[in-house]
Structures are given as C-alpha cells and as structure tokens.
Amino acid sequence: MNRHVAIVGAGFIGRAWAIVFARAGFSVAVYDAVDTALAQCQRLLLENISDLAEHGLIAEAPASVLERIRTETTLPAALKGACLVQECAYETLEIKRAVFAELDRYAAVDTILASSTSWLKASEFSEGLAGRARVLVAHPVNPPYLIPLVELAPAPWTDAAVLASAKTIYQEAGQVPVVLHKEITGFLLNRIQAAVLNEALNLYADGFASMEDMDLVLKNGLGMRWSFMGPFETIDLNAPQGLMDYAERYGPTFREVAADQATNPWDRGTMAQLHAQRREVLPAADMQARARWRDRRLMALIAHQRSQPR
Ligand SMILES: NC(=O)c1ccc[n+]([C@@H]2O[C@H](COP(=O)([O-])OP(=O)(O)OC[C@H]3O[C@@H](n4cnc5c(N)ncnc54)[C@H](O)[C@@H]3O)[C@@H](O)[C@H]2O)c1
Known part of the structure; x- marks a missing residue:
C-alpha cells in the first residue's frame, strides 16, 4: 500500500488529520x-506541530513533519496516488453528497473514501455512487492528533476488505479505531455525548445547579476516571463482586432515573443564557487562546498516560 493520503477541507479537522498522517510518515x-483556507493552512499547522514538539510528542523537527504536507488547489491533484481520502468539508448532507460524488469520479478505483462526519451515516451520502463499496465514515474526535479514537462506521454495502484496509491505515497512523457493527446516527461517542448534554441541560434548566457546577461535576468527578477507563470498567470496580453485583445493587435506581430523563428541547432562551454566561467568563477574543490551552492540557495528559502502565 502506498503512503499518500488526501485531505478534503482545510478547517479544524482537516488540518488536524494532516498532522496525524504526516506525523506517522505519510x-x-x-x-x-x-x-x-489553504493560504493559512501551513502557518496554523506549524503552530500545532511546534506545540507537539515542545511537549516531546514528536521525535522529529516540526519543519520535517510539515514538509510532508502540501496544499493543492484542485481536487484531482490532491487525490492522485492516494490510498485514502479523508473528507472534512462542512456537515450538511447536501455537501457530503456533492463532495462524495466528486471523490468517486476523480479518485482511483482502489482509493478508500472516508468521511469525518460527526452524525451522518455513510449510506445517506454514498447510496447512488458507482464506487459506494469503498465509502465509509471515519469519525475523529477534535483534535485527532491528540485524541486517538476514530469510529469506523461502514454502510451496509461497504466492502469488508475496504474496512479492514482502512482500519490498518488508521492504526499505522497511530489512531485507535473502533468498528461499529451497524450504522446509527451519531455513532457511539456522539450518542453518549448527547445523553450527557441532554441531562446536563435538564438539570440546569430545572434549577438544580449552576452551569459552572455542572462543569465541575464532569471535570472534577466523572471525567477523571473516564480519561483512562470506560463506563463498564468503572462499574465493574464500584461493587465488591464486580459488574453483576453493581447491577443488582443499583440497576433498579438507574432504570428509574433513566425513565425520568426527558428529552431536552435545546430551546434558544436557555442556550442564549448559557452562552452569555460563558462569554462573561471567556470573552470571544480569548477563545482561540483557550483552545490552545486545552490542547496543551491534552498534550500533558498524553505525556502522563505514556508514562503509566496500562
Ligand atoms: N470540529 C469538531 O469538533 C469535529 C469533530 C469530529 C468531526 N467533525 C466533522 O469534520 C468535518 C469538518 O468540520 P470542521 O470542524 O473541520 O469544519 P470547518 O468549518 O473548520 O472546516 C470545513 C472546511 O471545509 C471546506 N469546504 C467546504 N466545502 C468544501 C468542498 N465542497 N470541497 C472542499 N472543501 C470544502 C471549508 O472551506 C472549510 O475550510 C464535519 O463533517 C464535522 O462534522 C468535526
């Protein structure tokens, strides 16, 4: 397999994927x-790659990683010789359909076509394509060069060999692929995030706690374990006899609480209130710097994780 990847869309996710693949030698x-978007690409990439070097997360000089990334002003030039295309355009079904029609037209028949979509099923934008067997979703977490999970969600018609090759490519690039057994809107991670946000919004809107305290519950509570163990591993250790013991002790209460959890409407009034509170704490002008702070915290966390036994 050749080691050339094409990225379509040079926004947050496209640039971050470029770093993932270039860092791994693609x-x-x-x-x-x-x-x-292309004009500012190299400058923004250099910033992020330099941060990685500063935290000891790449062995090479930032300039040599950057050298493996080029920008192209036409789609066919970018696709030439690619083993995989990572699509990172805007999140609308119309745009995904249009972009995948173009990709299917211009990419060589053995090029894998993967979408970074956060919510859409591959079957929704690949159905009518001649090359639909080579299309799948590869959903990253922002930014994928710091958070390794990638959710691989094939359509019912995605070729098993394409899925297997895609899995190998992401592993070679240092990511941790998880393969869905069947398609579902939002895949796994965003469905869990949706459940958490739904309940956080309900508890806030119903007056149980402030927005700041809801954030504390996650960052000083649940989130601390979640950075190194999942929900099933967590409950397995939270009762003396393991998971079944936990289910017997607490299952009925969890079921009652779940039955009580309504669908939150995400109404504009509540969201505007939350937004205004956030902008008081973090003015719009400081958001970019705060995102860089978040990424540096993630880098420190990765360095810590690497120093610990699994
Ligand atoms: N931002 C996140 O947290 C996140 C996380 C996981 C997945 N995603 C998914 O990744 C994709 C990209 O999101 P983003 O946050 O990078 O958005 P973004 O707005 O930062 O970037 C999108 C880029 O795509 C370009 N673009 C739009 N239409 C195009 C086309 N037809 N051909 C080529 N380029 C085109 C735009 O010019 C822009 O530079 C979306 O599908 C999104 O759902 C985003």
Whole structure:
C-alpha cells in the first residue's frame, strides 16, 4: 500500500488529520474549495506541530513533519496516488453528497473514501455512487492528533476488505479505531455525548445547579476516571463482586432515573443564557487562546498516560 493520503477541507479537522498522517510518515495533500483556507493552512499547522514538539510528542523537527504536507488547489491533484481520502468539508448532507460524488469520479478505483462526519451515516451520502463499496465514515474526535479514537462506521454495502484496509491505515497512523457493527446516527461517542448534554441541560434548566457546577461535576468527578477507563470498567470496580453485583445493587435506581430523563428541547432562551454566561467568563477574543490551552492540557495528559502502565 502506498503512503499518500488526501485531505478534503482545510478547517479544524482537516488540518488536524494532516498532522496525524504526516506525523506517522505519510505524505499528505490538503485540498479546500476556499483559497483563504489553504493560504493559512501551513502557518496554523506549524503552530500545532511546534506545540507537539515542545511537549516531546514528536521525535522529529516540526519543519520535517510539515514538509510532508502540501496544499493543492484542485481536487484531482490532491487525490492522485492516494490510498485514502479523508473528507472534512462542512456537515450538511447536501455537501457530503456533492463532495462524495466528486471523490468517486476523480479518485482511483482502489482509493478508500472516508468521511469525518460527526452524525451522518455513510449510506445517506454514498447510496447512488458507482464506487459506494469503498465509502465509509471515519469519525475523529477534535483534535485527532491528540485524541486517538476514530469510529469506523461502514454502510451496509461497504466492502469488508475496504474496512479492514482502512482500519490498518488508521492504526499505522497511530489512531485507535473502533468498528461499529451497524450504522446509527451519531455513532457511539456522539450518542453518549448527547445523553450527557441532554441531562446536563435538564438539570440546569430545572434549577438544580449552576452551569459552572455542572462543569465541575464532569471535570472534577466523572471525567477523571473516564480519561483512562470506560463506563463498564468503572462499574465493574464500584461493587465488591464486580459488574453483576453493581447491577443488582443499583440497576433498579438507574432504570428509574433513566425513565425520568426527558428529552431536552435545546430551546434558544436557555442556550442564549448559557452562552452569555460563558462569554462573561471567556470573552470571544480569548477563545482561540483557550483552545490552545486545552490542547496543551491534552498534550500533558498524553505525556502522563505514556508514562503509566496500562
Ligand atoms: N470540529 C469538531 O469538533 C469535529 C469533530 C469530529 C468531526 N467533525 C466533522 O469534520 C468535518 C469538518 O468540520 P470542521 O470542524 O473541520 O469544519 P470547518 O468549518 O473548520 O472546516 C470545513 C472546511 O471545509 C471546506 N469546504 C467546504 N466545502 C468544501 C468542498 N465542497 N470541497 C472542499 N472543501 C470544502 C471549508 O472551506 C472549510 O475550510 C464535519 O463533517 C464535522 O462534522 C468535526
């Protein structure tokens, strides 16, 4: 297999994928429909790659990683010789359909076509394509060069060999792929995130706690374990005899609470209130710097995880 990857869309996720693949030694071509997105690409990439070097997370000089990433102003030039295309355009079904029609037209028949979509099923944007057997979703977590999970969600018609090759490519790139057994809107991670947000919004809107305290519950509570163990591993250790013991002790209460959890409407009034509170704590002008702070915290966490036994 050749080691060239094409990235379509040079926004947050496209640039982050470029770092993932280039860091692992792949050559990368980045294409975007908007020239200004490409124009700022190299500068933003260098910033992120330099942060990685500063935290000891890459062995090479940032410039040599960056050298493996080039920008292309036409789609066919970017796709040439690619083993995989990582699509990272806007999240609408119309755009995904249009982009995948173009990818299927211009990419060589053995090129795998993967979408970064956060919610859409591969079957929704690949159904009518001649090459639909080579299309799948590969959903990353932002930013994928710091958070390794990638959810591979094939359509019913995705070729098993394509899925297997995609899995190998992401593993070679240092990611941790999880394969869904069947398609579902939002895959796994975003469905869990949806459940958490739904309940956090309900508890806030119903007056049980402030927004700040809801954030504390996650970052000083549940989230601390979740950075190194999942929900099933967690409950297995939270009763003396393990998971079944936990289920017998607490299962009925969990069931009652779940039955009580309503669908939150995400109404504009509540969201505007939350937004205003956030902007008081974090003015819009400081958001970019705060995102960089978040990424540096993640880098420190990765360095810590690497130093610990699994
Ligand atoms: N941001 C996240 O947290 C996150 C996480 C996981 C997955 N995703 C998914 O990744 C994808 C990209 O999201 P993002 O956050 O990088 O968005 P973004 O707005 O930062 O970037 C999108 C880029 O795509 C380009 N683009 C739009 N249409 C195009 C086309 N037809 N051809 C080529 N380029 C085109 C835009 O010019 C823009 O530069 C979405 O599907 C999103 O759901 C985002």
